[in-house]
Amino acid sequence: MSNKRTELKVSAIRNGTVIDHIPADNTFQVLKMLNLDESNRQIYFGTNLDSKKFGKKGIIKISGKFFEEEEISKIALVAPSATLIEIKDYDVSKKESVRLPETVEKIVKCFNPKCVTNIQHIPTKFTVTQDHKGNMKLACHYCEKTMGEKHIEFL
Amino acid sequence: MSKLKGKSLVSITDYSKDDILRILDTAEEFEANQRQNILNGYVIASLFFEPSTRTRLSFESAVQYLGGSIIGFASADTSSVKKGETLKDTILTVSNYSDLIIMRNPMDGSARYASEVSPVPIINAGDGANQHPTQCLLDLYSIRKTQSTLDNIDIAMIGDLKYGRTVHSLVQALSLFGAKFHFVSPDSLKMPSSVKTWVKNAGLEYHQYTELTDVIPIADILYMTRIQGERFPDPLEYEKVKNSYILENAMLENSKDNMKVLHPLPRVNEITEDVDDNPKAYYFQQAKNGVYIRQALIATILGLK
Numbered sequence: 106m107s108n109k110r111t112e113l114k115v116s117a118i119r120n121g122t123v124i125d126h127i128p129a130d131n132t133f134q135v136l137k138m139l140n141l142d143e144s145n146r147q148i149y150f151g152t153n154l155d156s157k158k159f160g161k162k163g164i165i166k167i168s169g170k171f172f173e174e175e176e177i178s179k180i181a182l183v184a185p186s187a188t189l190i191e192i193k194d195y196d197v198s199k200k201e202s203v204r205l206p207e208t209v210e211k212i213v214k215c216f217n218p219k220c221v222t223n224i225q226h227i228p229t230k231f232t233v234t235q236d237h238k239g240n241m242k243l244a245c246h247y248c249e250k251t252m253g254e255k256h257i258e259f260l
Numbered sequence: 261m262s263k264l265k266g267k268s269l270v271s272i273t274d275y276s277k278d279d280i281l282r283i284l285d286t287a288e289e290f291e292a293n294q295r296q297n298i299l300n301g302y303v304i305a306s307l308f309f310e311p312s313t314r315t316r317l318s319f320e321s322a323v324q325y326l327g328g329s330i331i332g333f334a335s336a337d338t339s340s341v342k343k344g345e346t347l348k349d350t351i352l353t354v355s356n357y358s359d360l361i362i363m364r365n366p367m368d369g370s371a372r373y374a375s376e377v378s379p380v381p382i383i384n385a386g387d388g389a390n391q392h393p394t395q396c397l398l399d400l401y402s403i404r405k406t407q408s409t410l411d412n413i414d415i416a417m418i419g420d421l422k423y424g425r426t427v428h429s430l431v432q433a434l435s436l437f438g439a440k441f442h443f444v445s446p447d448s449l450k451m452p453s454s455v456k457t458w459v460k461n462a463g464l465e466y467h468q469y470t471e472l473t474d475v476i477p478i479a480d481i482l483y484m485t486r487i488q489g490e491r492f493p494d495p496l497e498y499e500k501v502k503n504s505y506i507l508e509n510a511m512l513e514n515s516k517d518n519m520k521v522l523h524p525l526p527r528v529n530e531i532t533e534d535v536d537d538n539p540k541a542y543y544f545q546q547a548k549n550g551v552y553i554r555q556a557l558i559a560t561i562l563g564l565k
Contacts, residue, residue, distance in 0.1 A: 219388050221369040225346055237457050247369025248390050249271065251454055 117149070121168040123190040124180065129153050131183050132163025138179055138259050146170055159186065178206045182213070182257055185241060205233050209243060216256040220248035229260070265563035268375035268382040272393040272429045277436040284401050286556035286565050287549070290325075294552070298564045299328030305358035306332035307350070308385070309341060309365040314525060314547055315385050315394070319362050322554035331357060348377050355380045360562060363387075381561050389425055389491065394557065395524055396429040398550040399483075403434075405549070406520040406542060407480055410434070416442040416475035418505050419485035419530060421451040423492075426524045427485060428455050435462035442479060444469045446501045449487070472505045477514045482507070484523040484530050484543075509534040522546050 127135055132152035136142055147168035156162035171191060172180070180187055181203040191199040209231045215222050222229045222245070230246035236253075244251045264279060275283070290296070304323045308316050316334060323330045332354075333339045341350060347365070351374045354361055363374055364385040371384035371391065386392040404410045415434060417427045421443055431441060431451075441459060443451045443466060450468065459466045469475055476482065484507060492498040506529060507521065520542040523531060527543075535541050559565040 215369075217368055219366075219368045221347070221367040221373050221387075224367050225348070225373075227373055236453075237460065245369065247372045248388070249369070250390075 118147075118166050118168050118192045119195055121146075121166065121170050121192055122172060123192065124165045124167075124184070125162070125188045125190060126156065126159060126186050127152075127163035127165065127184040128159065128186060129161035129163050132165070134183050135163070135180060135187075136165060138183060139176060141165070141167065144170075175212065177203055178209060179212055179259065181205045182209065182241070182243075183254065205241060208232055208246075212259055213243060214258045214260050215245045215248060215250070216252045216258070217245065217248050217250045220245060220250065222247055262560050262563070262565070264560050266381055267561065268371075268378070268384075269393050269557060269561070270371045270375050270382065270384045270387075271391045272396045272433050274393070280397065280400060280433065280436070283397055283553065283556050283560060284404060286560055287397075287401055287552040289565075290552040290555040290559075291549075294325050294555070296325070297327035298559060299323065299326035299562070302328045302360075302562065303358045304328050304330050304558065305354045305361045306330055306334075307339075307354060307361060307363045307365075308332070308334050309336040309339075309363070311335055312364055312386070314550065315364065315392075318547070318550040319383075319385060319394075319554050322551050322558060325551070326555055326559065328558075332362075347374060351378045351382075360558065383557060383561065386425075389423065391429060392425055393429065394550070394554055395426050396433050397557070398546065398553040399426070399430050399522065399524070400433055401549045401553050402520075402522055402542060402546040403481055407518060410437040412438045412440070413480045414440045414442065414478055415481045415483060416444060416479035417451075417483045417485070418444040418472055418475070418507075420449050420487045420491070421445040421485075422449040423488060424485045427451070427483065430483070431455050432458055435459060435464060438464065440464065441466040442469065442475045443467070444472055444475055444505065446470065446504050448497060448501060472507065473511065476511060476519075477516070479519055480516065482515070482519060482521045484521060484527070486523075486526065486528055486530060503529070506530055506532060507535055508532045509538055512538060512540055515540065 129152050141148055150165040152163040153161050187203045189201055190197055211228045215229055231243035234242045234244050236242050242251045320330050355378050360381050362383045362385050366388050368388035368390040371387040375382040407413055421427055487502050489498045519540055521540055523543040
């Protein structure tokens, strides 16, 4: 039943992108981070949908939008399990999991208020790492402080 | 010629084990023969955007023992920073007047940034709460000199392990040499998990304690630190822990013969003055070693050693 419904929703876009398998808690964060809340495109989204893999998930479908590398990095930071499905003329033209980049530049603010990037106008730069529990961490190239997902604030 | 020539030193992790040993060996040469006129005609800039006694004076002393000239300022009040000049502009300007820049700045990460915009090498003399690699090198020099090795020593670190940048760098550096770590602190000032992960990833052991007396009989090095009031977000928390660990001479009775007490200084009350006369007290000699290390760094980075 739910499979059928997903297919129907996907086919409802003629051209555009579906972001699937977003952790349900982060659906609104993804919308906001990609400025979709201010977009004038046709957007459908759902959250707390049943998912065999994740329990609960979010899904966003945006008409007429294909994401650039930098935007995909952003999505990976808050929804590392997400899948991007590109739709062209109602067909799936490309489907791929988002991948965390090795470095993240200019898109995230350092959470350390004393970091030089927060005091002078300097573009930020982070290395993507993991802690011993496998949680994603961003290590600031300048102040060397490491922050977790909950501290991520986009510029 | 060393591959360190022309390379900035921002963080101790910029240096490999071989790089560290090379600097320590060169510092030993300077200890044996301190006055060498190899910096004749060179100009070194010393930019201290916040006050410092030991670090600034020992850098300046190092330059003078080498016969070089020094320019700069000892506080941001006497520079154009007060007029709102950016760090980038200050660095680009001063690099026109000097062969190497020594910088202390209160902004975390300022040294890495300066090294990226500067056409001349930068030596980080402390960037906020982040790194202070020359302190780390002089600590390593002091450990090697007193223990005749850097390999597999038992080091006890005492006091503020949460905010103390010197202990974090020292753990990173000693991890290259296979040390065993003993961390002594109140619960609220424990070693951060990122540093403990570093130790684990190096395949090494650490143990945590709350009593100073537990580590005195087992340590080769007792590394005391000051609990720094200025780093505490809550002054009440500081009042609770400020007198947690005070080392007195009588407590050293059961220590190993080879044991030495180190401290990055300044101390407040964490080592009582009666310890100063004990031959195991090494902190003033440690500060003196800072000059040899800084001579070695300046000479190596300028390609003169």
